[in-house]
Amino acid sequence: MPTLLRLATAGSVDDGKSTLVGRLLHDTKSVLADQLAAVERVSRDRGLTAADLALLTDGLRAEREQGITIDVAYRYFATAERSFILADCPGHVQYTRNTVTGSSTADVVVLLVDARKGVAEQTRRHLAVTALLRVPHVVVAVNKIDLVDDAEAVFAQVSRDVREVAGQLGIADAHAVPVSALLGDNIVEPSANTPWYAGPSLLGLLETLSPSAEADEEPFRFTVQLAIRPQGAARDPRHVDYRGYAGQVTSGVVATGTPVVALPSGQRTTVVGIDLGEAELAEAAAGRSVTLRLADEVDLSRGDTLVAADDVPSLTQDLTGVLCWLGDTYLRPGARVLVKHRSRTVPAIVRAIDGRLDLDTLRTEPSDRLSLNDIGKVVLRTASPLPIEDYARSRAGGAFLVIDPADGNTVAAGMAGTP
Known part of the structure; x- marks a missing residue:
């Protein structure tokens, strides 16, 4: 059975992310005939001579009218070697929040860089987000390589620049591939148009990268959603003694007989049964919702x-x-917020802001506030204790959200610990 790889696209606006995704879907024969026919029809209506493959992912009407990506578009495709779940994220700076969402569960971020422009501020921002989210691999697709003179030298320079930034951020595994998403060069098959490049195609590289460590290899964690005691249990002898706790195994594996501790109470007990509907299981692994x-x-x-x-x-x-601040208003010390960790939400206060990341120098500079799309270090004090773990150890256990208590909107994605 092919292994699964989760990937997300990132990069500046108009770098060609949607076209690249569309090319991957098209060239791996993952597009239905009626979908392709619809794209070809819309392309002809626009006066184009060939199908605009970006339309395969830019599904919102506003996206098609503006020629940009706004929402995170999830797509699925497979080869003989591997299955893929791909999140096509927007490039505009005001949609950085969507990039955080799309990359949070990714094994690989495919970062597009326009060969004509090189490394931009948004490139640095997306690399910083990738580093904070502990995404294991970064693949730099130097796109529109067909539009530059001396393509070999341009590719070499962009690769060096990106690797330098990645190294400063602590990203150890960064690869670079010269591509033309429009023409299909080095997307699925190696291209004769880049004879100076001897590496694999983008798809060939993605087929070889290892996915993240499986969540079931981490310590057991189970988030309680609901205490279950069937109605009428006191009158029905079949259910008189039944009491279960429904939720999801977020990491690790649980089996009958597993000793566990309930948090925050600290009570110790043992799992004596695992139910899935009417069936009883011997064990349940990460991702499984059970009682x-x-x-x-x-x-x-x-x-x-x-x-x-x-x-x-x-x-x-x-x-x-560390917070990726997604709110339209400033965050300042003393602000009262809600912190959501797993399924628990508690009040909190911002005790301190210890600086924000300068995307030009990649250093943390002093700052007493965070504004939209800033990445900064903060100290929060919650009203009640939470079992938050270091994000470097557990992406699920160390991730949290910050919510505006006034309107319930999510205003930040947080990673516990020191980057």
């Missing part, structure tokens, strides 16, 4: 967590981390 039955009566409710008894995360009210 757990416990040996003891434990005080658990929505937002609580069950964890492996031999690997219990510390509870803390002092949260230090």
Whole structure:
């Protein structure tokens, strides 16, 4: 069975992300005939002589009218070697929040750079987001290589520039491929138009990169969504003793007999049953939503967590981390916010802002506020303790959201720990 790889696109506006994604879908024969016919029809209506493959991903009417990507478009395709889930993210700076969303679960970020323009501010921002989100691999697609003179020298310079920035941010695994998304050069097959390039095509490279460590290899964590006691249990002898806790295994594996600890109470107990609908399972791995039955009566409710008894995360009210600020208003010390970790949401106050990332120098500069699309270090104090882990150890356990309590809008994506 082919392995699964999750990838996300990133880059500045008009670098050709949607065209590249469309080319990947088209050349891997992942486009239905009626979809391709519709794209060809729209392209002809625009006076184009060939199908505009960007239309395969720019599905919103506003996107098609403006010729840009606004939403994160998820697409699925496969080769004989591997299956792919691809998030085509927008390039405009005001949609950086969408790039954070699309990259948060990615194994690979495909970063497009226009060969004519080189490294731009948005390139640096997307590399910084990639580094903060601990995405294992970065592939730099130097696009529109067919439009520059001395393409070999241009590709070499852009590759050096991107690798330099990636190195400063701590990204160890960065690859570069010269491509033309419009013509299909080095997208699926190596191109004769770049005889000076001896490396693999973009797809060939993606087929060889290893995915992230599987979540089921991490310590067991289970987020409680609901305590289940069937209605009428007191009158129905079949359910009189039934009490379960429904939720999702966010990491690790749980089996019957697994000793666990309930957080935040700290009570210890043992899993005696795992139910999936009417079926009983011997074990459940990360990603599976099940109902757990416990040996003891434990005080658990929505937002609580069950964890492996031999690997219990510390509870803390002092949260230090990095925020990608997505709000339209400034964030300042003293602001009151909500912090959502897994399924639990608690009030919090911003104790300090320890600086923001300067995208030109890639250094953290002093700042007493964060504005839209800033990346900064903050200290938060939550009203009640949370089992937040270092993001470098666990992407699921270290990720959190910051919510505006006034309107309920998400205003920041956070990563716990020091980058």
